[in-house]
Amino acid sequence: MSAASEEPADVTEAHRPFPWGTVLSWAVVAIVAAQAALAVATNRNFEWEVVGEWFFHPSILAGLEVTLGLTVVSMSLGIVLGVLLAVARLARSRLIGGLAGLYIWFFRGTPLLVQLIFWYNLATLFPHIDLGLPFGPTLARFRTNDIITPLTAAVAGLALNEGAYMAEVVRGGLLSVDAGQWETVRAFGMGRARALWRIILPQAMRAIVPPTGNQLISMIKSTSLVSVIAMADLLYSAQAVYNRTFQVIPLLLVAVLWYLLITSLLNVFQSMIERHYARGEVDRAARAAPAAPEA
């Protein structure tokens, strides 16, 4: 009560107490991290010189290329498929919505590994692929083995599976957009396709991008499954080397470091995209950064 008698002072005169707690916790973390880094760096068993030797080795880089190529192509196809499926699920037609639901149910409900093996062995189930009218004449006939190579089987397996997951990501995004926006585009007489493309999807992107980043990172690692159908991805290439040289740990480190490097680049890229779609927002963007390491 005694303070009540004093004149209230201007806040610019206030001085901030030194943040001892913050400084101390940063110091503790820094010391522990330095210690751990030193322990890893100086541990002879990690064989860092072997890591350096193989990091840019052509066979590793070839594997990296397969991993990146598969990821980019499958993810792009998966996103397109996901958008189409999500829109189909929200369609007024029960038939279209039901079919999309069935697709998502099946591809999310079965292991990716099995799907990959299935596509790779498609020729044993269907030796020929016919294009034609249902129950009508055949217009074109292909030998399945000409179409299904390890590469196309890998892309088909990864993209079709990814499409099912992306469909739910996109659907969640579409549902997050204020219903008033749909009402407005209808009142203006805007067609459904244009409304989605111009008005609804751009707003949905804010909710779509973060989980898509998740999907992308998990896709990079899922690509390692393609080694079962004779594709030499990054992890497989590293394994191929240590099967000869028995330098298991350093070669796994090579792969791990590459995966981390790609993931870090993606995080930077993701924050750029998020900033783009946060335009028009009032200062919520700043706090919505992905889980990137502090710069």
Add this chain to the structure above:
Amino acid sequence: MSESGFMVRAHGVHKSFGLLEVLKGIDLDVACGETVVLLGPSGSGKSTFLRCLNRLEPIDRGSIVVDGQQIGYRRRGGRLVELPERRIALQRRRIGMVFQQFNLYPHMTVLENVVEAPIGIHGEPRASAEAHARELLGRVGLADKAGEYPRRLSGGQQQRVAIARALAIRPRLLLFDEPTSALDPELVGEVLAVMKDLARQGMTMVVVTHEIGFAREAAHRVVFMDGGVVVEQGRPDAVLGAPREARTRAFLNRFL
């Protein structure tokens, strides 16, 4: 076109949501150039009726003709055929609507908001659409906000942008659903001023509002709805000054 001189002809409009009958036979004609204010207690069906006029809601019984076209249907060989959503969209293209919550496109600038429909739906060239948009923004007093994003504007400014956006399609009819109800009291006036201007310039408007002052000054006719029917209608001074029906009196007493 509406050779009858009426922009809206609604007859015996019935609408139910499940078991709840919200509109129980509404008749309402709106002349070209007329401003009609719909008044009524909450839940009386004002918004529902407004949304039926551009068929955001389909009706169960009766008929609605806007600008000479039966909204949602067409005649084929003497029979009435329901139109698919795509064709209804064409009928809506000259009906502007302004919402309580503004519903601006938050990811677009003010100018982009206003030109979206003229360019994207009406196929107007960008240059002329933007010139028209700037003129409209000037009319609602926001010429300097063209490059701003909606969320950085005050509520009153946002609603004025929404009015400019509705005007950009060169509407034959403008529908307003409580355009000032989401605004702070000191921002209501600027929006009503724009609407009064429009009424004076001969825009055909149907306005749901609780602003009795606006009804008194700008409306040609006031329609009082309650329980899904039109209870009383007439010139503002008559309905607002000397209501005949007890329900109207009871409603208006709340604003005294």
